[in-house]
Amino acid sequence: KRPVILDCDPGHDDAISLILALSSAKLDVLAVTTSAGNQTPEKTLNNALRVLTLLGRHDIPVAGGAPKPLARELIIADNVHGESGLDGPKLPDPAFAPVAQSAIELMADKVRNSQQAVTLVPTGPLTNIALFLAAHPELHSNIDSIVLMGGAAGVGNWTPAAEFNIFVDPEAADMVFKSGIPIVMCGLDVTHEAQIMDEDIERIRAINNPIAKCVAELLDFFMIYHRDPKWGFTGAPLHDPCTIAWLLNPSLFTAIDCWVGIETKGEHTQGMTVVDRYQLTGKPHNAKVLFNIDRSGFVDFIVERLNDYSGL
Numbered sequence: 455k456r457p458v459i460l461d462c463d464p465g466h467d468d469a470i471s472l473i474l475a476l477s478s479a480k481l482d483v484l485a486v487t488t489s490a491g492n493q494t495p496e497k498t499l500n501n502a503l504r505v506l507t508l509l510g511r512h513d514i515p516v517a518g519g520a521p522k523p524l525a526r527e528l529i530i531a532d533n534v535h536g537e538s539g540l541d542g543p544k545l546p547d548p549a550f551a552p553v554a555q556s557a558i559e560l561m562a563d564k565v566r567n568s569q570q571a572v573t574l575v576p577t578g579p580l581t582n583i584a585l586f587l588a589a590h591p592e593l594h595s596n597i598d599s600i601v602l603m604g605g606a607a608g609v610g611n612w613t614p615a616a617e618f619n620i621f622v623d624p625e626a627a628d629m630v631f632k633s634g635i636p637i638v639m640c641g642l643d644v645t646h647e648a649q650i651m652d653e654d655i656e657r658i659r660a661i662n663n664p665i666a667k668c669v670a671e672l673l674d675f676f677m678i679y680h681r682d683p684k685w686g687f688t689g690a691p692l693h694d695p696c697t698i699a700w701l702l703n704p705s706l707f708t709a710i711d712c713w714v715g716i717e718t719k720g721e722h723t724q725g726m727t728v729v730d731r732y733q734l735t736g737k738p739h740n741a742k743v744l745f746n747i748d749r750s751g752f753v754d755f756i757v758e759r760l761n762d763y764s765g766l
């Protein structure tokens with residue numbers, strides 16, 4: 455079992471990511487921590503608790519993280535995820551409370567006490583991960599890697615140059631990409647290929663267990679924002695679940711080792727991930743960047759994971 459800590463800002467695709475990760479016997483989810491991003495820190499924490507309540511996983515410790523980015527005011531994505539951050543399905547109220555520790559303390563405890571090096575899986579802004587790495591250099595050697603959703607080698611989705619998670623806290627992203635810890639970057643290059651179509655949502659709904667039904671309803675809402683013709687999408691890009699698909703089924707992807715720099719200033723490029731795909735700088739690579747995905751294999755993977763919730 456691979457020990458992982460999921461640091462997320464649920465968020466529809468974050469919620470689906472949690473559901474997929476917790477369905478697998480191959481992952482040992484040591485903790486769920488929440489970042490401010492898609493919604494306010496209070497709402498993302500509450501949403502993580504609601505999703506875990508739906509799954510009946512009160513055994514997973516949950517902790518809230520930093521209230522805002524390291525050096526900036528928080529920007530939220532309520533235009534994508536709605537007023538609650540998880541608009542759409544009717545989710546239960548939290549049936550349990552977060553632990554007394556902060557996200558950073560909980561991460562430190564879990565990494566310190568793990569027999570096996572831990573994989574961090576951030577799917578929101580990188581604020582908590584940066585704070586944790588800065589506070590605990592002695593624990594870096596027990597971190598296996600950081601498998602994150604964020605960035606893009608190509609165009610952005612929040613500004614022409616930047617993807618949302620990196621744009622919200624570029625200083626944190628800069629610290630993480632300079633940390634020397636192996637990084638897998640699931641950016642827009644791959645997540646925009648990981649589109650879920652209407653017929654896939656119907657396939658998920660037809661699984662007909664309460665969790666798959668909730669995922670279909672999350673996707674119904676998530677679809678609304680992505681139907682705008684300006685994107686040129688047929689479906690909705692399922693960003694965050696690409697991290698879990700990489701962990702459980704890396705053969706779905708093409709990955710290239712690259713140097714990645716984070717633009718923290720820039721007149722038009724704040725939060726841009728500068729990806730040296732063609733090794734033009736000669737700088738040593740600091741990330742494995744995912745570029746392509748077998749889309750139908752990805753959908754099969756989601757369906758297979760959700761099927762595992764039948765008969766519980």
Ligand code: BDR
Pocket residue numbers: 465466467468492531534577578603611617618619693694
């Ligand atoms: C990222 O931004 C958020 O809205 C999603 O949850 C995902 O993590 C995509 O840019």
Ligand code: CA
Pocket residue numbers: 462463464465467468492577578694
């Ligand atoms: Ca997210």
